[in-house]
Amino acid sequence: MALDPEQLGQSKADLAETLRTMRKRAGLSQVRLALRCNMSQSKISKIETAEITPNLVDVELILRAVEAPKQLVAEITSLARLANTAxxxxxxxxxxxxxxxxxxxxxxxxxxxxxxxxxxxxxxxxxxxxxxxxxxxxxxxxxxxxxxxxxxxxxxxxxxxxxxxxxxxxxxxxxxxxxxxxxxxxxxxxxxxxxxxxxxxxxxxxxxxxxxxxxxxxxxxxxxxxxxxxxxxxxxxxxxxxxxxxxxxxxxxxxxxxxxxxxxxxxxxxxxxxxx
Known part of the structure; x- marks a missing residue:
């Protein structure tokens, strides 16, 4: 994975927006997604507003919960890895x-x-x-x-x-x-x-x-x-x-x-x- 310094600053916001969009497409509220992922609703909210950066385990749980298409999983996982790099x-x-x-x-x-x-x-x-x-x-x-x-x-x-x-x-x-x-x-x-x-x-x-x-x-x-x-x-x-x-x-x-x-x-x- 190439590390472009400009990308590193933007990746957290991109990841937050992507996860929020996928939750909505799956028809899940933050509360329901939190229950499926065994997380708190406040944590889901902070992830979706980029207040906190989810680790790869968190991202994998969310992707599984929203039943993300396989072709998107690798792309979003790479984005999560980038977001965890500064x-x-x-x-x-x-x-x-x-x-x-x-x-x-x-x-x-x-x-x-x-x-x-x-x-x-x-x-x-x-x-x-x-x-x-x-x-x-x-x-x-x-x-x-x-x-x-x-x-x-x-x-x-x-x-x-x-x-x-x-x-x-x-x-x-x-x-x-x-x-x-x-x-x-x-x-x-x-x-x-x-x-x-x-x-x-x-x-x-x-x-x-x-x-x-x-x-x-x-x-x-x-x-x-x-x-x-x-x-x-x-x-x-x-x-x-x-x-x-x-x-x-x-x-x-x-x-x-x-x-x-x-x-x-x-x-x-x-x-x-x-x-x-």
Whole structure:
């Protein structure tokens, strides 16, 4: 399925209108449809007015209840998948202020109990030193001091032992010189320190590890509810259970190739020594 950013914004309204039209064609009231789908009438109403976006299970129940023609089921299911995908351009973050994006990320991190991060290119702000964070924001317009502060505040979540974090980091990401050599050594030392926390699993994938599937993008999976994929120009947010499952499977493949514990810390020490 091609993801056109303009379509992503319109798809929710299209899906709501399509489901509403099909209900009416089936001669069903919202109350009767709700009973057939084992949903509340208020939920049906919010789906039809695009106040909430139904997941694929909800859509399948509704299509079955209205006896949708088979030729339309695939089309509407694709529309539902599109509606569960959001494109967030970096330009809009610049306009609103990057510190507000940090508040959104903090909200996701607060809600989730199990978080998985695949980092093929750079170290995430959760694991970064202040100097690394400041350097990574050099490309951003305006005053980034508030964003730096918010990123550092977010790091407190790492010490919440009710949460489980798994970070898969390639050698490329660890050794990419965002800051001068002495500061890079400190940054790598911080990874070593954080790897000792009981709720953090730090997995490293050294160069030369044979993995047939290339590391195309940074991505994060929040439990089994949401996945985000980052690019230079923005990020795509997936809420479709199939997209989330695919990212979880991809994460598992990389995880099986990663080195953890003492082996990972030995690698980090070697890489830090290269910058000293």
């Amino acid at each position: 494109w967030e351009p970096i330009r809009s973050s610049f306009r609103r202020g990057l510190e507000k994006r940090q508040a959104e990320l903090a909200g996701l991190e607060t809600e989730a109990k199990e978080l998985r991060y695949f980092l093929p290119a750079m170290i995430t702000g959760l694991l970064a030193t202040p100097e690394y964070i400041r350097a990574s924001l050099e490309y951003s317009p305006g005053d980034t001091s508030k964003t730096v502060a918010r990123k550092l505040e977010r790091q407190a979540v790492l010490y919440d032992t009710t949460k489980c974090f798994t970070f898969l980091i390639t050698e490329q990401a660890v050794r990419w010189a965002v800051v001068p050599p002495p500061a890079m050594a400190v940054q790598i030392d911080r990874l070593t320190s954080l790897s000792h926390l009981p709720n953090i699993r730090m997995g490293l994938i050294p160069l030369g590890t044979i993995i047939s599937r290339g590391p195309m993008n940074t991505f994060t999976v929040y439990e089994d509810r949401l996945a985000t994929v980052e690019t230079f120009t923005g990020r795509t947010v997936f809420r479709d259970s199939r997209d989330i499952a695919e990212h979880l499977e991809l994460f598992k493949q990389y995880e099986q190739k990663a080195q953890f514990g003492g082996a990972a810390r030995t690698l980090l020490q070697e890489w830090a020594s290269l910058y000293r």
